[in-house]
Amino acid sequence: MAEYRKVYGLGAEFDSAASLMSAAETVRDKKFTHWDVHTPFPVHGMDGAMGLGKSWLSAPVLIGGATGTLIAALLTFVPSWGIYPMIVNGKPFDWRVLPAFFPIFFELTILFAAFSTVFSLLIMNQLPKWYHPVFNWDQFKKATDDGFFMVIEARDPNFSESRTREFLESIGGKNVTLIHD
Amino acid sequence: MSESTTAAAEVSLSTPPELARVPLVQNQRSIGWITDKVSKIVEERTPRWWWVAFLICSPVALMGLLCIGYQISNGVGIWGENKTVGWAWDITNFVFWIGIGHAGTLISAILFLTRQKWRTSINRAAEAMTLFAVVCAGIFPGIHVGRVWMAWFLAPVPNMQGIWPNFRSPLLWDVFAVSTYFIVSVLFWYTGLVPDLASLRDRAKGRVARFIYGVFALGWRGSNRQWRHYEMAYLLLAGLSTPLVLSVHSVVSFDFATSILPGWHTTIFPPYFVAGAIFGGFAMVLTIMLPARLLYPQVDDLITRQHVDKMAKIILLTGSIVGYAYLTELFIAWYGANPYEKFTFFNARLGLEGKGWYAWSYYVMMFCNVISPQLFWIKSMRTNYVAVFTVCMFVNVGMWFERFVIIVTSLAQDFLPSSWRHYSPSWVEVLTFVGTFGIFLSLFLLFMRFLPMIAMSEVKIVTPEADPHHTPHGPGAVANH
Structure with missing residues (x-):
């Protein structure tokens, strides 16, 4: 059934916090706007690697x-x-x-x-939000355990299913998966 | 010249083994291992010892609740209190429990701001302990008002009689301080729990567990856009809790310090009470963490001897501050030349001239709070669990007696010998106090069973893997950043 559903984005898994961070720097430099990384703990320096400023909370x-x-x-x-x-x-x-x-x-x-x-x-943080498309991704369960993930959303202007997949693989992403809404 | 520079560079690159820091997580455990071991505590079948402990603690808790009900239905006359000794076990127990409730927020807030990374493996349990201690503390002033159904008069709400509370009264400050402390501690604790609840949600096998943990995890995804605000919120809550934790026991001490009673009317009370609260709180943290660690050997690599050693040092420090405060009080009683104050300290408390009815309690307090922690100057004692546990039990007893000494010796023998009264607790007071231990331990057992006892997402940060410059190939690979 999944193929009839709207595509939310592409997810990739990384080996470590270090590889995720260098990948995030690349994604930031390629001017992607709708993307995020998911980690089991806050990674020190990731805000800078993603081009995010200080929280205004x-x-x-x-x-x-x-x-x-x-x-x-x-x-x-x-x-x-x-x-x-x-x-x-x-x-x-x-x-x-x-x-x-x-x-x-x-x-x-x-x-x-x-x-x-x-x-x-x-x-x-737009919480509570009990439903989110990333939860449809089986591997995503590891994001609160020991997995390091990156998701680039389909609504990003630079998004293209084939090219973004290649791009994620080129920066070290593994198990690149299409995530449906 | 160039040779010496190279030599200096080499020295700074390789840390000699005796200067290397002991890792906080032992045996180089991976972050997956941490999730697994901590979550297993909640996920595995309820161990038999847990049922035994719970079936002992919960009837005691029930007995405490029955005593509270009995007291409410009969009035405070069933306590041993009398005219002059109007505050006795109830306020002693209140101050005792609220003091214990200081360690958790100290560990999670002050040690966070001072970047003491070892706090991560003990802060969750210590915060939970804080909340349960404040629950126990809140019972006593609540029922001490006598007509409990009138307790809402403490809240500044517009009412039919047009009566407002007296905001200048330290007792009302206490209401604000303790309730704010409880609410902020709950918020801080829950904020810290959210990522770990998400871990439990994602691991849960059963539908019910997944649903319940899922609801309370609020849909946490661990995304960095969330972590960014989360870390700021955590920092702010720590920053707000730090003055709060110092203020609560200061306000509690104002209950005494703003009165004119000898033995209460002293300016040293706020810092002395705060140091005593941290002292008693750390002792209680160790009193329940050491058995917990024994029962869950899988967390040995997370709560190590290093943690026990550091907590023992804090007990030694705060215990010595408390001892210093005791001696300062005695000095000021002599130096101040106020005959009533001098009588309270030298006769009623120290028992000179055989006039102190409760002098024995002063010596119990002195021995437990000042002498016994001095054992912690010896390193082998700080890492010996039996010794640490024994000293902590002494401290628990001593800190209860400290409040008993302050309250009862001052009240029983005040200005006029004709108004002196002996005090002894009635069975209701004793059983209510024992009952609060049942409430406290039952709540803690439930916490251990259903929530992650160790803050997983925080412990993961202190592992080498969490460092974004870390690569599995060793420290040489740092250069690419």
């Missing part, structure tokens, strides 16, 4: 942390200074009480920043 985390601080400020000051002033041991309840609120500020900053980290990670 820290930006939403900064916003999340700042939101947390702001919410903590409102949460403590609105009741204390506004709707529910409480005098305990004759101590102040207005702006002068700020140092006593620092622990709350701190904890909510961390809490909101941590939630932003995890949710940004999920959104930026």
Whole structure:
């Protein structure tokens, strides 16, 4: 049945992290745009080999942390200074009480920043995504074990089933397989 | 001149064997071997010892839950607490468990930021231990409020009475600190688990296992476009958890330090509590990791003597910091010339003039926390599992007594001799505390059975194979990069 399904891309297996990385550098230099490598652990330096910059995930985390601080400020000051002033041991309840609120500020900053980290990670990685065409490739199970894979997608403008197959083999790819959607 | 340069170059190229680093993964195991051995723990048939352990721990846990139910239905009057000793075993147990809960996040966050690569094989189990310890800790202040159904008043939610909590109170800071700590630890732990859950999903034989691991693996594909954000997220979570882990026990110590009670009212408390928490936490990590390692000999190459040695060194360091804090407290009690503080430290705790009712507990604490870890100055003791386990048991006992000393000696004999009261725990308190060990160990046994005990994807990074400049033909091939 597989031949009637849309082609997702071509996958190739590599021997080691080192060979995958040098292959990735070649693919990057050939100006491919829709491709990825799959490894059981993050390979140090692979971002550069793929021509990817630094992750910008820290930006939403900064916003999340700042939101947390702001919410903590409102949460403590609105009741204390506004709707529910409480005098305990004759101590102040207005702006002068700020140092006593620092622990709350701190904890909510961390809490909101941590939630932003995890949710940004999920959104930026488009997870959860329980179905993906690469899972149709039998060998792909090894990507979370000890396999090193590269997949070039069919929607890449440079993609051609025969030429890309030859190209992947020329840069050291083994078991080059057509992956269907 | 040129000869000496060549000689220098040769020296720098070949590391003498005594300076070479001991590999973190022994016997040059491949990354496939790591996946296989760690996943096998989850995949193989439930071993008989596991059932024996679980059938011992889970009834104890159940007993603890029954005691909690009994306490809630009857009120705190069934505890041995009285007027003046209003905090006793419950808060001791709370601080004890929350302290233990510090080691996991320390290992996964602070040791990550300081690039201590040996953390990778122990961080998963230590984080799990953290979560279960915080669960046990949360029980005690929860039931200590007495009318548990009113506990929601701690949360700053708009309510019909228009009442708001007092945000200046350290007890409310505690609510925020502990709950934030628990939530962030869960997030950190789960983020670390996702790639390993994907490994289990891809290896699973049965449909049910594949479905469940698959759902929780979120469709992880190990693609580098994912790893790029993942590594940044992991770094950020480590960066956020590092001040958090230091803040939690500081806030717990504020519960005491902001009061005016002699023995509690000291500025040394935050650093002293944090050091004590790391100390007690590492001891508990070793207390459960050493038997786990014995029961799963296949992970011997991952959790090596080197790891035990390094953890023992941290116990020695933090134990000595704690000892230093004890001595500083005594010095300040003498030097500060406050008669009440002097009485608390020298009479109530040290037992001078025979006035200390609970002085014995101070000496138990001193021996367990300060004297016993000094054994770890000797290298052969740090790598001897029996010695390490014995010292860790002493530390577990000692750290519980530290909180008992702080809480009970200060409360039982405070300012006025006419208000002094003896305290002894009731059977409910004792069984609730024993029950929390059942809860803790049962949860840990379940964790060992169903989740990868060792962070596979992280251990793989520290193998030579993971180095992108590594080739199977040896280090000479590095040159092509």
